[in-house]
């Protein structure tokens with residue numbers, strides 16, 4: 001099978017490339033980045049890295065035409081960036097995404113789209129099934145630009161499925177973590193905490209630390225996405241993917257400190273001083289995983305401790321290599 005992965009040089013994309021290469025598929029990773037996260041695949045005969053943008057229409061159309069399956073992952077996915085730059089978030093996650101869907105429809109290829117658990121917004125009734133309500137805040141709050149863009153693209157894909165016969169898989173990831181996640185200090189909670197732990201500086205928790213998240217190890221997640229995208233039973237479905245084991249952010253910090261043998265103190269700061277007023281946090285975000293379990297049998301198997309140990313080792317090595 002020939003597979004195209006937009007955003008294939010990113011965190012999740014790089015693991016999806018790994019899983020497909022291990023299955024014996026041919027993979028093209030298309031990404032704006034330098035390809036460092038897929039450098040280990042460079043010499044593989046079935047792998048090609050294309051350094052370009054998803055708005056490069058000629059290249060995209062050609063690569064879609066020669067693929068059997070198209071993953072569209074390229075996006076602004078880092079909470080800090082979608083709060084600071086909602087314009088680019090909408091231009092990439094919404095407008096560029098609509099064009100990608102159009103090209104895939106025209107080429108009559110199946111599409112896999114990574115949406116987000118953020119589409120549920122702050123619906124207080126957890127766990128969320130895939131048909132749960134979306135409860136979002138005001139357009140004054142930049143945070144919702146990301147969830148809105150992703151949800152609009154979901155609508156567009158579902159409409160094309162009904163009206164143009166598009167075959168699709170939509171996944172709603174719940175907090176993946178692991179090696180190759182962002183860079184230290186950037187983006188998401190695990191790398192933000194880890195940068196401080198590795199530098200032996202205080203780790204800052206936003207709010208009181210009782211907000212919870214579930215954490216799914218990236219390799220498990222990539223296997224689940226590939227399994228769902230290649231199985232007949234799961235075709236044309238929207239699937240939550242993650243784990244349903246809740247951890248408070250405070251306990252995440254404490255687990256990281258223990259697993260990594262770190263000694264940084266843990267401090268608490270307000271959301272406003274961290275993000276300004278243009279951010280709203282969500283106290284609990286838990287997926288209902290019945291659908292993905294029943295359609296694919298998939299289950300994440302890596303514990304938080306094991307996953308954190310692998311993540312810490314990866315970033316430790318990165319730091320040593322970069323001097």
Ligand SMILES: NC(=O)c1ccc[n+]([C@@H]2O[C@H](COP(=O)([O-])OP(=O)(O)OC[C@H]3O[C@@H](n4cnc5c(N)ncnc54)[C@H](O)[C@@H]3O)[C@@H](O)[C@H]2O)c1
Pocket residue numbers: 006007008009010011012013030031032033052053054055072073074075076077078092114115116117172173174175176177182
């Ligand atoms: N990791 C998670 O927990 C999580 C949670 C929810 C949703 N998602 C979704 O999964 C997908 C992958 O996320 P990720 O965690 O790997 O993020 P990531 O930032 O590591 O990957 C996104 C990739 O897209 C690339 N990109 C950005 N602009 C591009 C452009 N114009 N053309 C081509 N490539 C471009 C980036 O270089 C990056 O490599 C995203 O769509 C994201 O919204 C991930």
